[in-house]
Amino acid sequence: MKRTILVFGLxxxxxxxxxxxxxYAIISGDLKSEFTxxxxxxxxxxxxxYLNKKSLHKSTKVLKEIDHKKIEALDIxxxxxxVLIGISEGLSNKEIGDKLFVSESTVKTHVSNLLSKLNAKxxxxxxxxxxxxxxx
Amino acid sequence: MKRTILVFGLxxxxxxxxxxxxxYAIISGDLKSEFTxxxxxxxxxxxxxYLNKKSLHKSTKVLKEIDHKKIEALDIxxxxxxVLIGISEGLSNKEIGDKLFVSESTVKTHVSNLLSKLNAKxxxxxxxxxxxxxxx
DNA sequence: TAAAGGCTCATACTAAAGTACCAAAGCGGT
DNA sequence: ACCGCTTTGGTACTTTAGTATGAGCCTTTA
Numbered sequence: 001m002k003r004t005i006l007v008f009g010l011x012x013x014x015x016x017x018x019x020x021x022x023x024y025a026i027i028s029g030d031l032k033s034e035f036t037x038x039x040x041x042x043x044x045x046x047x048x049x050y051l052n053k054k055s056l057h058k059s060t061k062v063l064k065e066i067d068h069k070k071i072e073a074l075d076i077x078x079x080x081x082x083v084l085i086g087i088s089e090g091l092s093n094k095e096i097g098d099k100l101f102v103s104e105s106t107v108k109t110h111v112s113n114l115l116s117k118l119n120a121k122x123x124x125x126x127x128x129x130x131x132x133x134x135x136x
Numbered sequence: 137m138k139r140t141i142l143v144f145g146l147x148x149x150x151x152x153x154x155x156x157x158x159x160y161a162i163i164s165g166d167l168k169s170e171f172t173x174x175x176x177x178x179x180x181x182x183x184x185x186y187l188n189k190k191s192l193h194k195s196t197k198v199l200k201e202i203d204h205k206k207i208e209a210l211d212i213x214x215x216x217x218x219v220l221i222g223i224s225e226g227l228s229n230k231e232i233g234d235k236l237f238v239s240e241s242t243v244k245t246h247v248s249n250l251l252s253k254l255n256a257k258x259x260x261x262x263x264x265x266x267x268x269x270x271x272x
Numbered sequence: 273t274a275a276a277g278g279c280t281c282a283t284a285c286t287a288a289a290g291t292a293c294c295a296a297a298g299c300g301g302t
Numbered sequence: 303a304c305c306g307c308t309t310t311g312g313t314a315c316t317t318t319a320g321t322a323t324g325a326g327c328c329t330t331t332a
Binding site for chain 1: 177178179182188189225227257258260261262
Binding site for chain 3: 092093094108111112115121122123
């Protein structure tokens with residue numbers, strides 16, 4: 001919050017300076033008026049872009065990226081992660097097995113390990129947790 | 137695509153006119169230079185905001201809103217929808233029952249109806265489908 | 273008021289999911 | 303070559319999930 005106030009303060013100060021400079025430049029005729037107008041236009045264009053992006057970041061959630069570090073931190077192996085993806089696609093253990101060319105038993109082992117690593121009791125809970133920590 | 141070209145064409149035309157007008161206004165001294173500068177600033181500020189919003193809509197996925205019409209179209213009742221939310225929270229049938237103050241049997245009935253309405257074989261698949269059609 | 277649909281709940285099954293253990297093959301690092 | 307870890311797979315068992323069916327209650331609507 002303090003940082004926000006600081007940023008806005010500096011922004012307004014900068015704009016005021018630019019404003020005064022422009023007025024002076026135009027009146028004194030040191031610079032071509034076209035140049036000054038273009039400068040103002042460009043600066044405010046980017047200010048608009050910046051503020052809009054800021055506000056979007058604040059109000060709405062931007063698309064999440066997968067947190068690979070978290071996956072490592074939780075000690076989730078490649079195979080286990082592939083199984084997790086299968087679960088998120090709504091597949092049964094049997095179907096995941098077919099997809100990964102392993103037996104249902106193997107998938108069950110992976111799922112069981114996955115659940116304890118994610119601290120979940122059910123596969124649906126695992127999905128919820130996985131989404132929450134951005135690993136899916 | 138045609139609409140986009142038209143919009144951009146008009147936008148550029150408008151900005152050029154504004155630009156010429158500003159130059160003329162400042163040189164002829166009809167208007168105060170402060171006013172002209174402020175006008176330019178405001179216009180380009182909003183142009184920046186507008187273009188940024190446009191590009192965000194195009195490139196990245198914007199947060200999805202729940203498609204209530206789809207829910208109705210699929211004939212999903214209030215209670216069934218509440219059960220669906222419970223599933224998405226990773227709860228068991230028993231836990232959903234506790235949350236909604238009904239028995240596990242009731243939840244099972246709702247889940248079963250939900251699955252057939254969503255054309256899913258499992259609750260995880262129901263989640264995947266529900267997310268896909270933006271009802272969750 | 274009778275029909276219809278939603279909500280509730282139960283019983284009785286079947287089918288998945290999940291746990292616990294064990295075991296063997298394979299691989300990268302020391 | 304040995305260690306540790308992943309991956310694989312099996313057996314046996316418990317727990318959830320899901321299906322089918324029937325039934326009672328309530329509210330809305332024809």
